[in-house]
Amino acid sequence: xxxxxxxxxxxxxxxxxxxxxxxxxxxxxxDLLSWVMxxxxxxxxxxxxxxxxxxxxxxxxxxxxxxxLAEGVTLEDDVKNTAETKGINILMSGKAAYxxxxxxxxxx
Amino acid sequence: xxxLSLNILDIAKNSVxxxxxxxxxxxxxTDNMLTMAIADDGCGMKPDFLExxxxxxxxxxxxxxxxxxxxxLKLAAEQTGGSFSITSKHESDFPDAHGTVTTAVxxxxxxxxxxxxxxxxxxxxxxxxxxxxxxxFTHTTPKGDVTLDTDELKAVLGDVxxxxxxxxxxxxxxxxxxxxEIA
Numbered sequence: 001x002x003x004x005x006x007x008x009x010x011x012x013x014x015x016x017x018x019x020x021x022x023x024x025x026x027x028x029x030x031d032l033l034s035w036v037m038x039x040x041x042x043x044x045x046x047x048x049x050x051x052x053x054x055x056x057x058x059x060x061x062x063x064x065x066x067x068x069l070a071e072g073v074t075l076e077d078d079v080k081n082t083a084e085t086k087g088i089n090i091l092m093s094g095k096a097a098y099x100x101x102x103x104x105x106x107x108x
Numbered sequence: 109x110x111x112l113s114l115n116i117l118d119i120a121k122n123s124v125x126x127x128x129x130x131x132x133x134x135x136x137x138t139d140n141m142l143t144m145a146i147a148d149d150g151c152g153m154k155p156d157f158l159e160x161x162x163x164x165x166x167x168x169x170x171x172x173x174x175x176x177x178x179x180x181l182k183l184a185a186e187q188t189g190g191s192f193s194i195t196s197k198h199e200s201d202f203p204d205a206h207g208t209v210t211t212a213v214x215x216x217x218x219x220x221x222x223x224x225x226x227x228x229x230x231x232x233x234x235x236x237x238x239x240x241x242x243x244x245f246t247h248t249t250p251k252g253d254v255t256l257d258t259d260e261l262k263a264v265l266g267d268v269x270x271x272x273x274x275x276x277x278x279x280x281x282x283x284x285x286x287x288x289e290i291a
Contacts, residue, residue: 032109032110033183034109034110034176035110052183053163053179054176054179054180056164057164057165082165
């Protein structure tokens with residue numbers, strides 16, 4: 001399933017969708033960025049509550065399909081702009097990480 | 109990173125790459141603050157690069173498009189309510205006094221404060237990896253200080269190289285004992 005379809009099916013908010021047709025395969029949850037950098041895999045959906053600019057860099061390095069911000073976390077405009085420029089998809093879920101993962105588990 | 113000692117390792121490696129001959133690692137603790145300063149006399153950075161260095165998309169590495177050592181340290185400090193700063197003088201502008209100072213201040217009371225971790229391993233790893241550099245390590249705490257200056261060791265060791273495994277083991281034990289005394 002593509003990031004765009006996942007966003008619609010799960011009722012998430014699209015924050016940035018520069019690469020909306022990327023396929024999502026699997027999921028990783030984590031907030032310690034250095035840890036995530038070594039463990040998240042390409043094409044996964046990465047669920048986190050972190051919202052600083054470094055998440056865009058970590059997503060770029062790991063080549064995840066998208067970031068899903070849990071618990072309604074919002075982003076500063078400069079983070080959004082960088083994500084658009086770097087081709088990083090970011091969705092926002094109002095639910096906690098566990099419920100967010102359960103929601104997407106049907107589709108990925 | 110799960111321990112600040114890993115951040116020390118990461119930042120000090122930048123000093124090694126910058127061709128430093130002296131690197132000072134200074135930890136200064138009060139009851140509720142920890143200041144970490146890493147100073148070197150390496151080639152330094154030009155103002156335009158210095159400006160971008162906390163940006164996770166700038167780097168000296170060519171194998172990937174982002175370098176995360178400095179952004180992660182900045183985040184680790186700021187998430188405790190502390191601060192981060194980096195100053196640098198490039199050798200082309202300051203031929204006699206160039207180098208970089210990276211400083212991170214942490215509020216130890218914050219729940220997001222990352223523990224210092226195994227700083228002894230970081231120091232011995234750095235000495236072993238770059239025995240030609242003069243390493244000056246100072247950890248000041250309210251209960252006392254731990255200090256190590258590899259130039260003082262070299263004066264005693266004579267021809268025995270610093271990266272000799274027995275010397276490294278001795279440094280490790282020395283630091284352990286020094287920390288035990290201020291525990």
